[in-house]
Amino acid sequence: MKNLVILGGGYGGMKILSELLPNHLPEDVTITLVDRVPYHCLKTEYYALAAGTISDKEVRVAFPEHPRLVVKYGEVTGIDTTGRKINMADGEQLAYDDLIIGLGCEDKYHGVPGAEQFTYSIQSIEKARHTYSVLNNLGPGSVVGIVGAGLSGVELASELSESREDLNIKLFDRGKHILSAFPERLSKYVENWFVRNNVEIINNSNITKVEENRLYNHDVPIECDVIVWTAGIQANKIARDMDGEKDRSGRLIVTKHHHLPTDEHIFIVGDCASSPHAPSAQLAEGQAEQIAEVLKKRWNGEPVPESFPPIKLKGVLGSLGKKQGFGMMADHAITGRVARMLKSGILWMYKFHNG
Numbered sequence: 001m002k003n004l005v006i007l008g009g010g011y012g013g014m015k016i017l018s019e020l021l022p023n024h025l026p027e028d029v030t031i032t033l034v035d036r037v038p039y040h041c042l043k044t045e046y047y048a049l050a051a052g053t054i055s056d057k058e059v060r061v062a063f064p065e066h067p068r069l070v071v072k073y074g075e076v077t078g079i080d081t082t083g084r085k086i087n088m089a090d091g092e093q094l095a096y097d098d099l100i101i102g103l104g105c106e107d108k109y110h111g112v113p114g115a116e117q118f119t120y121s122i123q124s125i126e127k128a129r130h131t132y133s134v135l136n137n138l139g140p141g142s143v144v145g146i147v148g149a150g151l152s153g154v155e156l157a158s159e160l161s162e163s164r165e166d167l168n169i170k171l172f173d174r175g176k177h178i179l180s181a182f183p184e185r186l187s188k189y190v191e192n193w194f195v196r197n198n199v200e201i202i203n204n205s206n207i208t209k210v211e212e213n214r215l216y217n218h219d220v221p222i223e224c225d226v227i228v229w230t231a232g233i234q235a236n237k238i239a240r241d242m243d244g245e246k247d248r249s250g251r252l253i254v255t256k257h258h259h260l261p262t263d264e265h266i267f268i269v270g271d272c273a274s275s276p277h278a279p280s281a282q283l284a285e286g287q288a289e290q291i292a293e294v295l296k297k298r299w300n301g302e303p304v305p306e307s308f309p310p311i312k313l314k315g316v317l318g319s320l321g322k323k324q325g326f327g328m329m330a331d332h333a334i335t336g337r338v339a340r341m342l343k344s345g346i347l348w349m350y351k352f353h354n355g
């Protein structure tokens with residue numbers, strides 16, 4: 001029996017499973033899925049989980065069941081690529097024939113002193129739950145500092161302001177306008193929403209230090225009751241610690257067939273894989289489809305295509321609370337209720353297709 005080990009049951013890991021199960025797994029192959037959480041988590045909704053506007057149950061999706069799928073619950077601590085084994089925190093070692101690394105990402109603190117120690121995060125389910133508990137225990141008039149106004153910072157700030165009008169929310173961003181990756185028209189639309197909803201945007205900010213309940217913008221101290229960090233991500237430490245070439249975010253460089261240049265049995269999917277595109281669930285799923293294709297061809301003894309067509313990304317959608325949204329679809333900017341309804345629809349479809 002050959003063992004395909006998938007590290008991480010996130011968007012990449014789940015898509016691989018849905019491509020291979022139930023009909024495309026040869027009789028002599030088993031899959032071992034490893035995750036520290038016993039279900040697939042909808043990371044794209046962590047902003048709402050942290051804000052307290054959806055329940056924990058709404059971000060959980062059961063892993064699929066199959067006679068030749070073993071789900072191993074536990075913490076991966078390292079990968080022995082020479083011995084072809086996964087090291088687990090409980091001391092167990094898991095042997096693999098083929099390996100897919102889809103462990104997602106972590107916050108990147110850009111060397112800002114105190115940021116890792118004194119800020120809260122929404123990058124993992126455990127951290128989003130912790131952030132939920134501190135945010136939701138705040139008294140009226142408390143100050144919440146959110147550092148970073150990309151998609152996740154904007155979604156968190158808007159969700160929180162809509163559900164807790166009593167809080168004083170400050171959104172710090174490096175750029176002249178928030179959402180710097182989007183067209184200026186969209187950034188301005190979102191900025192106007194924040195103005196109407198009493199979220200203070202602090203543009204051109206530079207957070208130089210963080211202490212307990214205090215951050216320094218250009219070295220000027222600002223008191224905050226809670227500080228949430230949404231100002232950058234990097235590949236999971238397990239991927240960062242591996243030998244091999246990486247990009248500036250610690251993501252492993254891969255071939256056009258998504259495996260390491262030095263080992264055709266180690267594939268990388270999602271936020272751990274270097275790509276010209278910004279990391280996203282959509283991208284992870286596109287990569288996963290192609291990895292599943294490579295594995296199926298190899299298992300069937302068929303030639304693997306020389307290259308794959310570019311992964312088609314449909315666009316980006318963000319929410320502004322429960323009623324308004326914004327986004328780019330097929331190079332068109334969309335705003336308002338339609339954008340929000342599309343985002344909810346995509347989430348509904350995802351949950352429907354994943355049981």
Ligand SMILES: Cc1cc2nc3c(=O)[nH]c(=O)nc-3n(C[C@H](O)[C@H](O)[C@H](O)COP(=O)(O)OP(=O)(O)OC[C@H]3O[C@@H](n4cnc5c(N)ncnc54)[C@H](O)[C@@H]3O)c2cc1C
Nearest residue numbers: 008010011012036043044076103104152270271280281282
């Ligand atoms: C607030 C927010 C909003 C977002 N919105 C969007 C959006 O609208 N559209 C979009 O396309 N993308 C969005 N993203 C990005 C998207 O969530 C990620 O790009 C996507 O989750 C990456 O998928 P992945 O499979 O690489 O990893 P993940 O989905 O993060 O899965 C990684 C898995 O690995 C497990 N794991 C990690 N480390 C270990 C370990 N040491 N041992 C065992 N298990 C481990 C985790 O438990 C997790 O299940 C958003 C992200 C955030 C934070």
